[in-house]
Amino acid sequence: MHTQDAASxxxxxxxxxxxxxxxVAVICFAAARGVIALNSVVGLRVPALTRSEDAWRSGHAAGQAPALVAFAVALVFSTLGLASPLAYWGTLAVFLGGLTWIVIRATNAANAA
Structure with a gap:
């Protein structure tokens, strides 16, 4: 029973x-288009992005592609996990790597804005 609990x-x-x-992908798209304006609650909470509205939009725009790619790859791993639960560890790795990639891209773009 314990193994089944761990798998679930x-x-x-x-x-x-x-x-x-x-x-994160939806937030990046919305913030890049100005639907979510610079605020202290929703969005990538990185100092470079909160410097100005332009930095906010540029940073979120740069985060869109990595967010979509990370989501798509995580979805593949999670779907594979339905057959082989070990694949869920791939989802965790993609989440951590994807979030890092998103933040780096967003910070670089915000600093350049």
Whole structure:
């Protein structure tokens, strides 16, 4: 029974991280288009992006592609996890690597704005 609990916890983790990457992608798209203006609640909370409205939009625009790629790859791993629960560890790795990639791209673009 313990192994089954661990597998369901791993599955939950995989799908939650996949969903979070989708949320980050949606936020990047909305903030890049000005739907989400510079604020202190929703968006990538990186100092370079909160410097100005232009930095906010540029940073989020730069984060769009990595966010979509990370979401797509995490979705593949989570789907594979339905057959082989070990694949959910791939989702975790993609989440961490994708978030790092998004923040680096967004910070670089915001600093250049």
């Amino acid at each position: 916890g791993l599955a939950l983790m995989g799908w939650v991280f996949t969903g979070l990457l989708l949320l």
